[in-house]
Amino acid sequence: xxxxxxxxxxxxxxxxxxxxxxxxxxxxxxxxxxxxxxxxxxxxxxxxxxxxxxxxxxxxxxxxxxxxxxxxxxxxxxxxxxxxxxxxxxxxxxxxxxxxxxxxxxxxxxxxxxxxxxxxxxxxxxxxxxxxxxxxxxxxxxxxxxxxxxxxxxxxxxxxxxxxxxxxxxxxxxxxxxxxxxxxxxxxxxxxxxxxxxxxxxxxxxxxxxxxxxxxxxxxxxxxxxxxxxxxxxxxxxxxxxxxxxxxxxxxxxxxxxxxxxxxxxxxxxxxxxxxxxxxxxxxxxxxxxxxxxxxxxxxxxxxxxxxxxxxxxxxxxxxxxxxxxxxxxxx
Amino acid sequence: xxxxxxxxxxxxxxxxxxxxxxxxxxxxxxxxxxxxxxxxxxxxxxxxxxxxxxxxxxxxxxxxxxxxxxxxxxxxxxxxxxxxxxxxxxxxxxxxxxxxxxxxxxxxxxxxxxxxxxxxxxxxxxxxxxxxxxxxxxxxxxxxxxxxxxxxxxxxxxxxxxxxxxxxxxxxxxxxxxxxxxxxxxxxxxxxxxxxxxxxxxxxxxxxxxxxxxxxxxxxxxxxxxxxxxxxxxxxxxxxxxxxxxxxxxxxxxxxxxxxxxxxxxxxxxxxxxxxxxxxxxxxxxxxxxxxxxxxx
Numbered sequence: 001x002x003x004x005x006x007x008x009x010x011x012x013x014x015x016x017x018x019x020x021x022x023x024x025x026x027x028x029x030x031x032x033x034x035x036x037x038x039x040x041x042x043x044x045x046x047x048x049x050x051x052x053x054x055x056x057x058x059x060x061x062x063x064x065x066x067x068x069x070x071x072x073x074x075x076x077x078x079x080x081x082x083x084x085x086x087x088x089x090x091x092x093x094x095x096x097x098x099x100x101x102x103x104x105x106x107x108x109x110x111x112x113x114x115x116x117x118x119x120x121x122x123x124x125x126x127x128x129x130x131x132x133x134x135x136x137x138x139x140x141x142x143x144x145x146x147x148x149x150x151x152x153x154x155x156x157x158x159x160x161x162x163x164x165x166x167x168x169x170x171x172x173x174x175x176x177x178x179x180x181x182x183x184x185x186x187x188x189x190x191x192x193x194x195x196x197x198x199x200x201x202x203x204x205x206x207x208x209x210x211x212x213x214x215x216x217x218x219x220x221x222x223x224x225x226x227x228x229x230x231x232x233x234x235x236x237x238x239x240x241x242x243x244x245x246x247x248x249x250x251x252x253x254x255x256x257x258x259x260x261x262x263x264x265x266x267x268x269x270x271x272x273x274x275x276x277x278x279x280x281x282x283x284x285x286x287x288x289x290x291x292x293x294x295x296x297x298x299x300x301x302x303x304x305x306x307x308x309x310x311x312x313x314x315x316x317x318x319x320x321x322x323x324x325x326x327x328x329x330x331x332x
Numbered sequence: 333x334x335x336x337x338x339x340x341x342x343x344x345x346x347x348x349x350x351x352x353x354x355x356x357x358x359x360x361x362x363x364x365x366x367x368x369x370x371x372x373x374x375x376x377x378x379x380x381x382x383x384x385x386x387x388x389x390x391x392x393x394x395x396x397x398x399x400x401x402x403x404x405x406x407x408x409x410x411x412x413x414x415x416x417x418x419x420x421x422x423x424x425x426x427x428x429x430x431x432x433x434x435x436x437x438x439x440x441x442x443x444x445x446x447x448x449x450x451x452x453x454x455x456x457x458x459x460x461x462x463x464x465x466x467x468x469x470x471x472x473x474x475x476x477x478x479x480x481x482x483x484x485x486x487x488x489x490x491x492x493x494x495x496x497x498x499x500x501x502x503x504x505x506x507x508x509x510x511x512x513x514x515x516x517x518x519x520x521x522x523x524x525x526x527x528x529x530x531x532x533x534x535x536x537x538x539x540x541x542x543x544x545x546x547x548x549x550x551x552x553x554x555x556x557x558x559x560x561x562x563x564x565x566x567x568x569x570x571x572x573x574x575x576x577x578x579x580x581x582x583x584x585x586x587x588x589x590x591x592x593x594x595x596x597x598x599x600x601x602x603x604x605x606x607x608x609x610x611x612x613x614x615x616x617x618x619x620x621x622x623x624x625x626x627x628x629x
Contacts (some may be wrong), residue, residue: 050434321372321394323409323460324379324387328502329539329576330471 045107047145048076051119052083052092053153054100058121058130065103067113067134073105075132090148103132107145114139119151368397368406375413379420388417404441407451408434412460419468434461450490458505459488464495467504475510482507498527499536505543509550517547538567538576545583558587576612576613578604589627598627 037043053059053331056078063075081100083091103119124131134149143149182189307316375390395410411434418427438458467479482504489500505520525540544562565580585600601623608616 180419319357319369319373321369321406321409323457324376324413325535326416326460326464326467326499327539328463328499328506328536329542329579330467 045105046073046104047110047141047146048102048146049105050100050102050150051096051102051149051151052081052090052098053121053151054094054098056101059099059101059132059155060130063130063132065105065119065134067109067136072109072113072134073103076102076104078102092151101151103149105143110145111142112136113143115141115143115147117143117149119149121151121153150220271312276331334470335467344382360431362399364397365403368394368401368403368410371397372410372413375417378411381419382420384398384417384420389418402573403456404437405450408437408454408457408461411437412457412464415461419503424468425471431461431465431468434458442597455488456494459485459492459494459500461502462488463496463503466500466507470503470506470510475507479504479507479511483501495531498524498531498533499539501527502536502539502543503542505547508548509543512550514551518544521547534567535571535573535576535624538571538573539562540580541567542576542583545580548585549587554587554590558584561587574607575613575616576622578608578611578613581607585620585623589623594627602626 029043059075059078061075061077065073065075079100079102081098083094083096083098105113113134114137116139118135118137120133120135121130122133123129181187184190306312371390375387375394378384378387378390387599391410391413395407395414398404398406398410411430415427415430415434418424418430434457438454438461441454448525461479462485466478466485469475469481482500486497486498486504486584489497501520501524505517505524508514508517508520521540521543524543525537528534528536528540541560541564545557545564548554548557548560556629561580561583565577565584568580581600581604585597585604587595588594588600601620605617605620605624608614608620
């Protein structure tokens, strides 16, 4: 080495350079590992919760557990379990042998899962992987570590096919019954078809009869036409007679109308005269009434004065205003 | 002067001319006071002929003339007359309203202060108003209220020295009878009879006697009651007052019925029915029919 360092400048301080490179590499590796560990959440504290299923089909260890589409843990383990040892409220109605599935949930997420939440086994997409998803409940109390959660299995395509198959079977049975009913030789449908056949045959006979009737009608119409012609001639004659009568009336009517017009003119004249008279009275009447009042007042004054004149006044008591007499036994 | 006229004929012409001119000289002035008097007298005349709508119209004109002349006592009297006219046309509300107006007018005038003569005239008018109020209340069954108004009427009457005391005493007697105070009713009826005889008011005298008869009837003194009814009947027949005659006849019929003289009772009841129908007195006709029905059973 000393030889190389003497002959080639690049080998000077090579030990130091290699040592520095090794230290930096180790430091970078440690930093990378620390970063990876931190990102992978490997050492964050987690808690277990569990549920029971009849069959562990579809559930796999390591399967992701999600809440609102966000990964909060994974399936930790599956064990066969004797349900007789399980409390009834946690047994999910299962008896005998079942599978206990333990989920590993990051402890910090437990506070977001209400106690009455349900865990579902479902496919992430139509063709995606299966996951376990929590549907949050409404309780204000959060899920605690090592607690039981309810579990429901989402219906798979097979389940739907089975349901459809059941429905189709029912429809097939109904269709078979209907066909049997239609094909029954003593059934109502067959009889209805037979009746329809008879009716169609009858229609042909009816049509022949109608054709004959039309021929007879043609003859009758010809007879009627002749009779109508005869009647028409008679009517023509009657109309001529009526025309003659109307001509006579036409001569007489204008004279009558002229007389009526004359009468109406006379009435109009009378009405006009009456109108003039009324107008005249409307003007004169108030004057007549006023004059009457004046005359009455004058007469009144003459009478009053006469009453006060001797010797008439000696026989007349002076008038005195007095209240009307009211009887103590009822004023009416 | 025409030639040939003698001296006596000239004098005669002058006297005739003077006589003819004198009415014009004495012609009445067309002032509100005289108009009021004229309308009042004509209203009284219309009322006596039972032409109550005309009487009302004339009394309203009289009231207007009284107010135009600032004659408040006269106006109160006209309001009284208007009230009577409304009452006789069976318009009780309007009648009461007129009386209220009269009282209001009196109170306003009293607040303003009035002379002694004017006060006397006002109190005399108010005596009539309050008596009418008492009679209306009594006819409508409010005898306690009627008693209070009759007392007020008596006070006004005494202050003004009126001659209508007997009528007011009759009203008070009726009030006492309605309250079953028989002794008071009898005392008041006797006092009223004396007053009315003194004032030669035949109608109110008959009313006093009838009140005595009714008091005796209420006490169960049938014979005494019938005796008084007979006396009242005599006066009412003289005065030709149909409804009063019917009241007397009904009283007699009730008296005979109570004394088990059914035949006489039926006779008087029938007569009462005939008189009531003829006098347009439906209350009497109804009472007579009911009594006849009872007697027939």
